[in-house]
Amino acid sequence: MGQAIVILGGGTGGVVAANVLRQLVPPAHTITVIDRRENHQFQASFPLVLIGHRRAEDVVRPLSALREKGIEFVQAEITGVDLQTRQVHTNVGTLAYDYLIISLGAERHPQSVPGFKEAVFDAHSLRHLQQLAAELPRFHRGRIVLFISHLPFSGTVGPYEMVLLLSDFFHRQKRRHVQLTLVTPEPYLLSAAGPRLGPRFQDLCLQQGIRVVTQARVLYLDHRTGHLVLDGGIYIPGDMFIGVPSHRGPTILRKTILSQDGGWLKAHPYTLATAVPKVFAIGDAVGIRLPVTGAWLPKAGVFAHYQAEVVARNIALELAGKPPRFRFTGKAVGASLITSLGRAMPLSIRAYQPTGPRLSLLPPLRLGYAAKVAFEQYWLNRWF
Ligand SMILES: Cc1cc2nc3c(=O)[nH]c(=O)nc-3n(C[C@H](O)[C@H](O)[C@H](O)COP(=O)(O)OP(=O)(O)OC[C@H]3O[C@@H](n4cnc5c(N)ncnc54)[C@H](O)[C@@H]3O)c2cc1C
Known part of the structure; x- marks a missing residue:
């Protein structure tokens, strides 16, 4: 039957x-x-x-x-x-x-950060991303703060790709008066990559002029004064806020x-x-x-x-x-992390290694970007 x-x-x-x-x-x-x-x-x-x-x-x-x-x-x-x-x-x-x-x-829970719903672009909402794409060409100067509300979050490489692509976007437009800040609760960026590769990736972001705030516990967004408020009395000023919501x-x-x-x-x-x-x-x-x-x-x-x-x-x-x-088996190969329009870092992971998860990350390559785009096309055509 x-x-x-x-x-x-x-x-x-x-x-x-x-x-x-x-x-x-x-x-x-x-x-x-x-x-x-x-x-x-x-x-x-x-x-x-x-x-x-x-x-x-x-x-x-x-x-x-x-x-x-x-x-x-x-x-x-x-x-x-x-x-x-x-x-x-x-x-x-x-x-x-x-x-x-x-x-x-x-499940997305943006409301776990008070002020998110009122004044933050949700990095996981296609509608918000469309709105951002329409606003960015008009953003000539000011501070953009991209923050990760909570761990763990979905889309291991998503926020890093976003901040690096924003940096690339403003660089290409020669807009030197736009300051980007990435705020995360992680001890270093891309913490999934471990203590050897994560800090190396963080250096790459710093070299792009991106400000990085780690070990941040995001409390709320004060949208009247334009500050992201972190535990410990830390205030991150911004003119535009993009947030990865809390997940459960x-x-x-x-x-x-x-x-x-x-x-x-x-x-x-x-x-x-x-x-x-x-x-x-x-x-x-x-x-x-x-x-x-x-x-x-x-x-x-x-x-x-x-x-x-x-x-x-x-x-x-x-x-x-x-x-x-x-x-x-916890293995993943063929993934990549976009660092700019045209380049991406190929990455592979063996998460279940008995000695602890192992990740490899190559430098930004044209081939990495081509692989990511090829995978996107494969995906959208293969399953539908
Ligand atoms: C910005 C971003 C970039 C990313 N980049 C990468 C990347 O480069 N590489 C990579 O490997 N991963 C990436 N990811 C992560 C990847 O998209 C997710 O890990 C993956 O989609 C998880 O698949 P899933 O089937 O578990 O859940 P999802 O793909 O999220 O699907 C869950 C589905 O369940 C539905 N649903 C939930 N609750 C209900 C309900 N109560 N009733 C009805 N429907 C419901 C939702 O509508 C949704 O369609 C990225 C994610 C984001 C957000």
């Missing part, structure tokens, strides 16, 4: 899981993706939207396009999951499942057995299985502690992608009566 596979979230993990499953399992098994949004958003291109190098419509794809591949798509707000009766509740009805893949991403695990699962500290979901680091049989959790919504450092696995699309492949392939094996054998 056909099984119902339901996927919560049509972001990176959800879209990969749905496509891979559809290729592998017979049509008798149904695959349904549920998302509140009409469109999938390719967030890795958001920094290019910020500087007007991509339009919003260039980096989204309609989730309804999945239907042409034999994948059901339901546009709805997911309001809860009943793990006992195996049902997903939404604002348009209830769906029963046999297998459940949760890929709900990291999915609220709708907070009171379930699936949730752990910070609301992040608990899943097996190699199989992404949860404590409940036939329920898997992947991507940014999951909290996986790394060996030695105890840091969270960075919340990156490459990981959501690989985890989705593992879960989809193992479910397909199980449905074919075979034992699951695929494992997520």
Whole structure:
């Protein structure tokens, strides 16, 4: 008899899981993706939207396009999951499942920094990035402050790409009277890269003239005086504020057995299985502690992608009566960090090394940028 596979979230993990499953399992098994949004958003291109190098419509794809591949798509707000009766509740009805893949991403909570909602451009909102792209050409002098509200945050390289692209943008326009400041709670920039590479990357930002404030606990934005207020009585003045909002695990699962500290979901680091049989959790919504450092696995699309492949392939094996054998190894290759329009630092990571996570970061290269753009095009065409 056909099984119902339901996927919560049509972001990176959800879209990969749905496509891979559809290729592998017979049509008798149904695959349904549920998302509140009409469109999938390719967030890795958001920094290019910020500087007007991509339009919003260039980096989204309609989730309804999945239907042409034999994948059901339901546009709805997911309001809860009943793990006992195996049902997903939404604002348009209830769906029963046999297998459940949760890929709900990291939930944004900008309001955790008072003043954010009133006067900060949200670095993770496509609408705000479009507004910024329209405003930047008119910004001739003043101080732009980009801040990370809280750790962990989604998009491991996102804020650094944004600040470096802004620096490049103003440099090209010869606007020397624009001052950029990056504020982060991390001990050094790109802390996911570790104490050897992170400070080296920070030097690169300082050489670009970017001011860096680390170990910052952001308290609130005083939008009347134009100051970002940090713990310890530190005031960062600004004329424009761009913020990476606080992130948390999915609220709708907070009171379930699936949730752990910070609301992040608990899943097996190699199989992404949860404590409940036939329920898997992947991507940014999951909290996986790394060996030695105890840091969270960075919340990156490459990981959501690989985890989705593992879960989809193992479910397909199980449905074919075979034992699951695929494992997520914490490795990611082929990623890169854009440093300017035309250059990016290729990076790879082995997060699960028993001696602690290992990351390699090459200098800014044209090839790195070309690889990033090629991946963007692959992504937007491959899954839709
Ligand atoms: C600016 C930026 C730059 C980035 N750059 C990179 C990069 O260069 N490389 C990289 O690897 N990663 C990058 N990332 C990170 C990457 O985008 C995420 O790690 C990845 O998208 C996580 O995938 P996911 O499936 O877990 O969640 P998401 O892709 O966030 O998808 C979650 C989906 O669930 C839906 N959803 C959530 N709750 C509900 C609900 N209650 N009801 C209905 N729908 C719901 C959302 O609408 C969303 O579509 C970047 C992120 C940002 C923000």
